[in-house]
Amino acid sequence: MSSAARLTAITTSTLSLLRERQRLQTTHPTLHLQQIVSNLRLLRAGVIEAESQGVDDIAGPLRAQYERLLEILGEEEARKAGLERIPLPTPPSPPSPTSSCFGERKMSPEPVYEPYTDDPDSAPALDEGGILLQQRRIMDDQDAHLTHLSSSIGRQHHISLQINDELEVQTGLLDTLDTELDGTDVRMRSARRRLERVARGAKENGSTVTIVLLILVLLVLIVVFKT
Structure with a gap:
């Protein structure tokens, strides 16, 4: 036992x-x-x-x-x-009357x-x-698991900081590009307005320019023939 x-x-x-x-x-x-x-x-x-x-x-x-x-x-x-x-254990049964006929021999208990x-x-x-x-071994294992978890969390935090820095740099570049695009758009609009004025002036004064050119050509021909 x-x-x-x-x-x-x-x-x-x-x-x-x-x-x-x-x-x-x-x-x-x-x-x-x-x-x-x-x-x-x-x-x-x-x-x-x-x-x-x-x-x-x-x-x-x-x-x-x-x-x-x-x-x-x-x-x-x-x-x-x-x-x-x-x-629950069962109480022992009282000896039967017939057991006295066989002396004091006791039955062997049933094996468990x-x-x-x-x-x-x-x-x-x-x-x-x-x-x-x-208990100390179990606590040591838990400390090892917690240390590993803490290291993993620290690495994730460091990676998160790097991602945040990269996002800030990309945001600054996008802001700069947006500003440059706005300036280019302003310059393009100004150039378009000037071209429109030149085209409109050439269209309105086209006949005058032609007459002036013909007069100049005529003067050149007169000078040539007289000489």
Whole structure:
């Protein structure tokens, strides 16, 4: 039979695993589930064995601890894992009158079989130092995960700052281009107005210019022929 110290250590270890699982339920829903189920099966078998041997001072507290751990795990998870509540022990039946005919020989108690597990010895007994070491290891793992997450957030922040600087530069370039386009549009409008005035003047004074040119040509011809 498992010793009371080992069952107590299993109870303490299982409680720590359940608390850790509750804290990380959203991100790691199956954290320590296999170990917790294995520990609860060992604890249930130990309580049944202790009750069958009449060790009530050990079986009573362990039964209460098992029921408490089962409630923390949850009814649905317990049902999926095949974990059941420990049945109440049946009181011993009074000896039958016919048993005196066969002397004082006692019937051997029916053997209690522990539920089958793939690894029945997977939960070693842990003393207080072992439990503290286990908790420290879990906290170190969490610190490592938090450090990695902090580094990732820092990199994302740095990239965001670089993107913001690039956007500010691009905004300045777009503002400069918009200003230059406005100036070019003003100059184009001014040039168009001047061309329109020149074209309008040439259209209105076209005949006068032609007459002046013909007079000049005539004067040149007179000068040529006289000489």
